[in-house]
Amino acid sequence: MDMPKSAPNKVYIIGHKSPDCDSIVSAIAYAEIKNALAGWESAHACASQDAPGEPHYVYIPARPGPVNHETATVLSSFGFEAPQFVPNVYPQVSDVQFDKPMLVPEGAPLRDVWRGMLDAKSATACIIDPDGRLSGLATLGDIARAELYAPAQKDRYSFPMANLVKVLGAEVLAEGQPEFDGRVFVGDIGVDWARNAMSACDMLVVSDRPDLQRVAIEKRIAALMITDAGRAPVSRELVKLARSGGTWVLSVEADTHSCLGLLWQAVPVDQVMTKHDVATFILDDLVSEVREEMRTRPFKLYPVMDEHGRPTGMIGGNHLADPAHKRIVMVDHNEKTQSVEGIDTAIVLEVIDHHRIGSIETDHPILFVNRPWGSTATIVSALARQNRVTLSPALSGLLASAIISDTLAFKSPTSTVQDRLEAESLATCAGVDLGKLAKAVLEAKTYIEDADPGEILRSDFKEFTVGKSRLGIGQATTSGGFSADLKRQLLAATRNLMEDAGYALVALMLTDVTEGGSEVLWAARDGSLAERAFGYTGVEAGAQVFWLPGVVSRKQQFAPEIMRAVRELERS
Known part of the structure; x- marks a missing residue:
């Protein structure tokens, strides 16, 4: 089954701002599972026939930040690419149900554009070049003005002759140059005056006046229009002469007055369209910015352009009155401060996490899966089995790697029996040795060569x-461990981030998996905070670098002590 392309069907599965291996892999794996349950073809997950059905959304793994070295190594090892980069989840043009564009080629006669607008019930048309790129915009108002001003400029026109033939439904008896640009004379003039006044770029509109017809053809004017053709046929001799001289001869059933009134409809739309200062938008533009731009523009509808510069839709203020909000599933976090920018504007459908429950609020009930396990990947693996979804060997290996990464190969105090059981089962499915996989993951995790502080x-x-x-x-x-020089640079970066971003504290845990502890680089506005949090280990007030033996988990051992100390400090 093919996936739908309409924007409202998309659901982004996304981790926290600074994505680690667990966050990225969980987003990829859960998207595969959800797509399989929704009935879409998935390369790495297969739902059983009696698996529970799911709403027909399309689930897209996403990331709000860059992929680190460890994650890139793990993804490459099992043949996966990094998820789509989504810097924010504010409503974008791609989330809006905009109109299909009315596309009109350059040179199209105004009559065709006008009729097309009426049929499409559209007040604006996109004029495109032969490559499909936007040349300008034409509105019903532009066409109305062309008709209104036509009587004042009826003595001179410029249009392709093919447009005139089409508008008049004329029979072509002789052909000349493809473009007409000249004056228009009517057949109520005298022969001598016509002989002196008409030139090679002009047109004569005449009925039963053989004398004037001959003068026009002998002068080799650009075009001769014979009206009331039923009672004013053109002689074969004159037609032959016109062909030899390059003069258009058109035979039209309508009378002269009617034909003159239709000339403006042959004018190419290029002459009336707006070419300059045309506002266009792209699918990635934020709705808030589009709305602000529209306030300064005169049009009701604006082109939405694709990546090739071709119109793919038309959008107006009415489309933005109640724009669709992005739907997301949060994995490996549940606090807004850690989430992608714009989370307050998104619709959260699910949360899959293994951290403390923080500040998330929703307007409706959601699926909230929180387990006190060592990795979100462990939860995702368990959910696949619970929903009778079979994972591919590659995806199984990827999930096992994420579990190893987040539990430090089951050495972290956050690691549980469930983590090891899931990892062993996944490794078996992937056909890999769990011990060798753990060694490879930890080597990638601890790689710091040439890393920027x-x-x-x-x-x-x-x-x-x-x-x-x-x-x-x-x-x-x-x-x-880290070199002394690198630690000095990291401490400086920690202080700078605290000052620049307005944090009360910035701390960096340098966790040594060999020694089983963490060296902490500490920058706090209150000098007593370190002692309040870790004084029981011998840390003194004002400390900027200190060692915490046995502390390897930010979630379970480090962050809770700091939060306790901050609360005590605020109450004092």
Whole structure:
């Protein structure tokens, strides 16, 4: 079954701002599971026939930040690409049900554009070049003005002759140059005057006046229109002469007055369209920015362009009155401060997480799965089995890697029996040795060669809010420690981030999986905070670098102590 392309059917499965291996892999795996349950073809998940049905959404794995070295290595090992980068979930043009565009080729006669607008019930047309790219916009108002001003300029016109033939339904007796640009004379003039006044770029509209017809053809004017053709046939001799001289001869059933009134309809739309300062939007534009731009523009509808610069839709203020909001599933987090920008504007459908329950609020009941396990990937694996979804060997290996990463190969105090059981089962399905896989994952996790200090700080960084205080806690894993020079740079980056972003505290855990502890780089506005949080381990007030033996988990051992200390400080 093919997936639907309409925007409202999309659901983004997305992790926290500084995505780690568990966050990225859980988004990928859960999207595969949900798509399988929804009935879509999935390369890595297969739902049993009696599996519970799901709403027909299309689930898209996403990430709000860059992929770190460890995650990139794991993805590559099992043949996966990084999820789509989604920097925010504010409503975008792609979320709006806009209209189909009315596309009109350059050179089209105004009559066809006008009729097309009436049939399509559209007041605006996109004029496109031969490659389908936008040349300008034409509105019903533009066409109305062309008709209104036509009597004032009826003595001179410019249009392709093919347009005139089409508008008049004329019979072509002789052909000349494809474009007409000249004056229009009517057959109520004298022969001598016509002989002196008409030139090679002009047109004569005449009925039963053989004398004037001959003068016009002998002058080799651009075009001769014979009206009332039923009673004013053109002689074969004159037609032959016109063909040799390159003069158009058109035979039209309508009378002269009617034909003159239709000339403006042959004018190409290019002459009346707006070419300059045309506002266009793309699918990624934010609705808030589009709405503001429209306030300064005169049109009711504006083109929505695809990545090739071709119109793919038309959007107006009425489309933005109640734009669709993005639907998301939050994985590996549940706090808004850690989530993708714009989370308050999105519709949260589910939360799959293994952290403390924080500040998330919804307007409606949702599926909220929270387990005190060591990894969100463990939860996702269990959900697949619970819903009778079979995972591919590649996806199984990917999930096993994420469990290993988040539990530090089951050495973290957050690790549980469930984590190991799921990882062993997944490794068996993937056909890999769990011990060898753990070694490879930890090697990738502790890789820091050529790493930028700022990148190390931000690669696994989470924000917490306690009362009025914003706290930022990062974690980097190593095997054997960091160099003294790199630690000095990291401490400086920690201080700078605290000052620049207005945090009450920024701490970076340098977790050594070999020593089983963490060296902490600490920057806090209140000098007593370190002692309040970890004084029982010997940490003194004002400390900026200290070792915490046995502390390897931010979630269970580090962050809770800091939050307790901040609450005590705010109450004192």
